Amino acid sequence: MLTVENNQLLTQTGPGTKMGDVLRQYWIPALMAEELPHPDCPPVRVKLLGEELIAFRDTDGNLGLLDEYCPHRKVSLFYGRNENCGLRCAYHGWQFDTEGNCVDVPSEPDSNFKNKVKIKSYPCEERGGVIWTYMGPPELKPELPEQEWxxxxxxxxxxxxxxxxxxxxxxxxxxxxxxxxxxxxxxxxxxxxxxxxxxxxxxxxxxxxxxxxxxxxxxxxxxxxxxxxxxxxxxxxxxxxxxxxxxxxxxxxxxxxxxxxxxxxxxxxxxxxxxxxxxxxxxxxxxxxxxxxxxxxxxxxxxxxxxxxxxxxxxxxxxxxxxxxxxxxxxxxxxxxxxxxxxxxxxxxxxxxxxxxxxxxxxxxxxxxxxxxxxxxxxxxxxxxxxxxxxxxxxxxxxxxxxxxxxxxxxxxxxxxxxxxxxxx
Ligand code: FES
Ligand SMILES: [Fe+2]
The missing domain is CATH 3.90.380.10 (Naphthalene 1,2-dioxygenase Alpha Subunit; Chain A, domain 1)
Known part of the structure; x- marks a missing residue:
């Protein structure tokens, strides 16, 4: 039996929770590799540890896992276009690369506005038929685990x-x-x-x-x-x-x-x-x-x-x-x-x-x-x-x-x- 407090501690894993912080120190299996079968394939929604995210494989084959919601007016990037090495929001066309950098803002072509915008992103790696992500502090990122499978x-x-x-x-x-x-x-x-x-x-x-x-x-x-x-x-x-x-x-x-x-x-x-x-x-x-x-x-x-x-x-x-x-x-x-x-x-x-x-x-x-x-x-x-x-x-x-x-x-x-x-x- 556990105390009510410890039961909460054990089971709550959202952002800012203590167990959530522990789990975020480890690589996490996020998607089957076949969910993102080829470059520029449709993006995929995935929810992990209470965070709504969107995964995509860009034109060069790089994997990205971003906040599902566009930082501009918060619509879902699920409806976006995966093209030219980035995921482009369907609403006003802001585009993000796999590292979460905003690389294009069509309405502000001549300003450096896009350089001030970033979207939350997590690194991904593919191994063993699985796309893994690491959601913890970048400086503490470990190596991928090595299980026999x-x-x-x-x-x-x-x-x-x-x-x-x-x-x-x-x-x-x-x-x-x-x-x-x-x-x-x-x-x-x-x-x-x-x-x-x-x-x-x-x-x-x-x-x-x-x-x-x-x-x-x-x-x-x-x-x-x-x-x-x-x-x-x-x-x-x-x-x-x-x-x-x-x-x-x-x-x-x-x-x-x-x-x-x-x-x-x-x-x-x-x-x-x-x-x-x-x-x-x-x-x-x-x-x-x-x-x-x-x-x-x-x-x-x-x-x-x-x-x-x-x-x-x-x-x-x-x-x-x-x-x-x-x-x-x-x-x-x-x-x-x-x-x-x-x-x-x-x-x-x-x-x-x-x-x-x-x-x-x-x-x-x-x-x-x-x-x-x-x-x-x-x-x-x-x-x-x-x-x-x-x-x-x-x-x-x-x-x-x-x-x-x-x-x-x-x-x-x-x-x-x-x-x-x-x-x-
Ligand atoms: S809401 Fe995404 S570009 Fe405007
Ligand atoms: Fe069983």
């Missing part, structure tokens, strides 16, 4: 994003909550959702009361969920929480690996980014088809939007027969949508001052502490965790280990992305 080739990776109608931290909590897998996903993990998982799925179902061990690390948390496997062994599902909003999914056999980023749109909505990748081979056609079907962790979207077809307005298309038959514990199609439904069902910002936490919530409690501690670190001018790209060189793991072997020792190699791994890709 970003380092593999395009044919080894599948990425999606969707809008989820709740606060980012509510989703993040679900992402590190291994104990719900045996319940909420009991039908889908054993069935349509995950391929190559039979041993993992049967071990998951066998022990629905995992014991958690959580280790503080320099990037966030290492979370071990331990289940009984047999007399000699525990089945460990080990995952990471990486500051400030990344979670990983422990692998199921040889199936593609997975992870998420939970990025605030505003305080009541978040972008859920999902990546699947294979470290050492291309994704198969069957795997890609399965991901696009919405049965697993990736969403099925309303075409032309990032809104899921099953959503709060239609009760996530709940099918009570499917629920009764146990094909999905919640009667909702797709692993990601089962999560989406329960996480949003608590309301946009859950009241953490009245919740009742148990021992299986240890990782969640610690993740909250990580974020709240970051607020203090920033206030004291100290370094924040996970700003070094190499601190992201980790992997989640699912392993059988003899009882008595500490999981972080027994699984050490499996949990580390080696120099060799990422140089090879």
């Amino acid at each position: 970003m380092l593999v080739s395009d044919s080894q990776r599948y990425i999606s994003k969707k809008v989820q109608q709740c606060n980012y931290f509510q989703g993040l909590e679900g992402g590190i909550d291994s104990s719900h897998v045996s319940i909420l996903h009991s039908g889908s993990v054993g069935g349509i959702g995950v391929s190559g998982k039979s041993q993992s799925a049967s071990l998951l179902g066998k022990d629905t009361a995992p014991r958690f061990e959580v280790v503080d690390t320099d990037y966030g948390l290492l979370i071990g969920a331990r289940r009984e496997a047999d007399e000699e062994n525990f089945y460990w599902r080990i995952t990471q929480f990486l500051m400030p909003f990344y979670t990983m999914i422990p692998p199921f056999g040889g199936a593609p690996r997975g992870g998420h980023a939970w990025v605030p749109i505003d305080d009541d909505n978040c972008w859920v980014w999902t990546w699947s990748w294979t470290p050492d081979r291309d994704l198969t056609e069957e795997e890609v088809t399965q991901m696009a079907s919405g049965a697993g962790i990736h969403p099925l979207l309303i075409p032309g939007t990032f809104i899921t077809q099953a959503n709060p307005s239609n009760n996530f298309q709940i099918d009570r027969d499917m629920q009764r038959r146990g094909e999905s514990f919640a009667g909702i199609f797709g692993i990601g949508m089962e999560d989406h439904a329960v996480q949003t069902s608590a309301g946009p910002i859950v009241d953490r001052s009245t919740e009742k936490l148990g021992t299986s919530d240890t990782a969640i409690i610690k993740a909250r502490q990580c974020l709240l501690k970051a607020v203090k670190l920033l206030e004291n001018g100290e370094d924040l965790p996970a700003l070094e790209p190499s601190s992201h060189h980790v992997r989640s793991a699912s392993v059988l280990l003899p009882k008595g072997v500490p999981f972080q020792e027994g699984a050490k190699e499996a949990l580390q992305l080696s120099e060799h791994d990422y140089e090879a890709v």
